[in-house]
Amino acid sequence: HRYTQISKMFALFSKPELLPADKCLKGRTKPIDEAPTESEKHYVLKGPLVPPFPEGSEMISLGMGCFWCSESLYWELEGIISTHVGYQQGATQNPTYREVCSGQTNHNEVTRIVYDPKKVSLNKILKIFFENHNPTQVMGQGNDSGTQYRSGIYYYNADQKKTIFAAKDAYQTALKKKGKGKIATEILPAETFYYAESYHQQYDAKPGSRQYCGLRPLGISMPPLESKEEKKM
Numbered sequence: 001h002r003y004t005q006i007s008k009m010f011a012l013f014s015k016p017e018l019l020p021a022d023k024c025l026k027g028r029t030k031p032i033d034e035a036p037t038e039s040e041k042h043y044v045l046k047g048p049l050v051p052p053f054p055e056g057s058e059m060i061s062l063g064m065g066c067f068w069c070s071e072s073l074y075w076e077l078e079g080i081i082s083t084h085v086g087y088q089q090g091a092t093q094n095p096t097y098r099e100v101c102s103g104q105t106n107h108n109e110v111t112r113i114v115y116d117p118k119k120v121s122l123n124k125i126l127k128i129f130f131e132n133h134n135p136t137q138v139m140g141q142g143n144d145s146g147t148q149y150r151s152g153i154y155y156y157n158a159d160q161k162k163t164i165f166a167a168k169d170a171y172q173t174a175l176k177k178k179g180k181g182k183i184a185t186e187i188l189p190a191e192t193f194y195y196a197e198s199y200h201q202q203y204d205a206k207p208g209s210r211q212y213c214g215l216r217p218l219g220i221s222m223p224p225l226e227s228k229e230e231k232k233m
Contacts, residue, residue, distance in 0.1 A: 027093035063152035065141025079120025
């Protein structure tokens with residue numbers, strides 16, 4: 001990220017932590033000018049980038065560190081309707097990238113995934129999530145330090161919540177067998193999602209991208225997970 005150095009500088013002086021909501025930047029009542037418009041399409045999947053999405057689709061938001069790195073992990077998975085990056089779980093309304101990187105919004109950088117649950121299970125998405133970053137790192141990922149890089153899963157319904165906690169427990173068991181630490185991933189109901197600037201959307205696929213990857217997976221596989229829905233697929 002352009003502002004990773006700023007985040008590192010702050011980390012030298014204090015451990016990243018969430019602020020009291022009244023200490024966060026206020027933001028603005030309208031979406032930022034650089035946010036995607038209704039007419040924009042997904043650069044890779046060519047489908048919708050903003051709502052409305054097809055009837056019957058579901059959403060899940062994932063924080064894995066730098067959202068440049070995480071969004072591209074899901075494009076080749078069958079059943080993915082859309083992916084988009086943005087800011088979530090913070091106190092600042094309609095934040096900008098620069099504001100999020102300041103550590104004064106409480107937002108996390110997330111990839112929100114829109115998927116067809118009849119074609120792809122949430123377990124398959126969570127397998128990619130857990131296996132492709134270090135979920136034991138607190139308030140950061142690799143060399144990227146800050147609250148905006150925290151590991152997080154933000155769900156939209158009770159069934160998702162149940163599936164997520166089961167997957168977390170399974171992966172924690174696998175980590176324990178390998179002598180790894182406790183999973184730090186926060187699992188919470190999804191709050192308002194604010195789209196990141198258009199130039200961040202599908203960044204890795206666009207000409208001139210830095211091909212940056214700050215993810216630090218542990219190299220440990222997720223144990224087999226199968227839901228009733230998966231048995232029907």
